Amino acid sequence: MRDYIKQTGLWGLILLLVACGDKKAGQQQGPPPHTPVTAVKASRENAVYYDQFPATVIAVKEVELRPQVAGYITGMHFQEGSRVRRGQKLYSIDQQQYQAAYEQALANLNAAKASLVRAQQDAERYNTLAQQDAVARQLVDNARATLASAQQQVAAAQANVRQVQTTLRYTTINAPFDGTIGISQVRLGAAVTPGQTLLNVISSDNPIAVDINIDEAEIPRFTQLQRRPAAPRDSLFTLQLPNGNLYAYPGSIQTIDRAVDPQTGTLRVRLTFPNPEGQLKAGLNGNVRVKNNTSALPLLIPQKAVTEQMSEYFVYVVGDSSKVTQKKVTLGVRINDKVIVKDGLTEGDLVVTEGTQKIREGGVVKVNQK
Incomplete structure (x- = not known):
């Protein structure tokens, strides 16, 4: 009988100690720690950059000879x-x-x-x-x-x-x-x-034409560029060849097509380039680089802040209470280690640049701001 009482008391003491340990552990756990990240503010900066448009070289005049x-x-x-x-x-x-x-x-x-x-x-x-x-x-x-x-x-x-x-x-x-x-x-x-x-087939090759398609939103810009008097050796329009080299002579707008393609929402623009050495051949593909000529400063963020999902681009923005929100952005050209944001962000937004793989929508972070 006495042994039974001793065993019962021993088990009761063990249960009490376990209960106290669990309570103490629960008190020590507390709220989860904040995820450390690095973030920078989206800012407008003075930068020279070029918008690129896929281009095809064509002859200004071309005729098929048939009897x-x-x-x-x-x-x-x-x-x-x-x-x-x-x-x-x-x-x-x-x-x-x-x-x-x-x-x-x-x-x-x-x-x-x-x-x-x-x-x-x-x-x-x-x-x-x-x-x-x-x-x-x-x-x-x-x-x-x-x-x-x-x-x-x-x-x-x-x-x-x-x-x-x-x-x-x-x-x-x-x-x-x-x-x-x-x-x-x-x-x-x-x-x-x-x-x-x-x-x-006979084709004229000096000057030679280059066709590009622009988005309908770009029409006012290119209309203004067409009216702009061209200065000697003006590099507003440059042609990037298939091998990546830049063509030696700058171009100018010859014609803007009369109507937007309703299926693609694009408009064809024809430029002309000098071709004294015959380097450009009809049918050649490349890229026309159009120099930025607007007075508005572009909004820039680091390229590493951007993540791509199914051909769409997103960034994490730190908001109130240090919570992050994923935002879809429309990007422009890349300038060194930064990229232009055309839509989706405003100046001053705090964008996560390091630690994006550790965070999720609505997560709380600890920002190490640069």
Whole structure:
């Protein structure tokens, strides 16, 4: 009996000690500690930067050479890939049948003219006799009708000569303007079909054009830039080549398209660049860099403060009571280790730059502000 009482008392003492320990541990635990982070204020700074737009190089003028008559190519009078001058002879098409048709048309014209001379003489003779009442009136009328018919035949023959002569000229294809001719699509002896066979392409290359598409929100800016007088060697528009190098010559706005594409909400802008060395080729892709020309200072934050989620960008902002809130932002160009924020933040917002992987929406942080 005595042993039983001792054991019971011992277990009671153990339970009491455990209860006291749990209570003491609960008193010592307290609220969770704040997550330490580093944060900086979003600020507006004076910075020179460029907005970039994907660009495609195109020819200011470009034409496909196609024959207007059928036949066989009998001559190629140029060097592929070379510069050609307006009016320069490029291709010859076999003209034997067209030359024969032209000579036949000339012969028909001469015959019609001879008939006209004879009709004029008859008409004059009958008119003289009619004045003397020496011929029937019907013969005079017939002579006048024959003269009118002969005149129409001459006019028709002349029109036919012009048509055949034009066709004959089409057997020679000349350059429509100064430019660069490409690689020929046909060779000597090839049969060509009017309006269908592509012979070659000529394009102008100095100056050369570059097309970009801008967001509709950028229209006022580019309209103002178009009206701005260009200074010598103005670097407002520069072209970045596919290899990353900058093209040596600056460009200027030539044309802003008439309407916004309703499907994409973008507007096409065409710029022109000097191309004296022929370095730029039609079809080349690159980026047009447009220098910032606004007086408003851009809002900048460190690049490392930004996190990307499914092609969207977010930052953590420290608010009241040291709680963090995740905000979606629209970014501009990157400048060294900073990035421009176009939308989503205001000047003075405290943005977390270090420790973002440890915090969550609504979490409480301890800020080490820089």
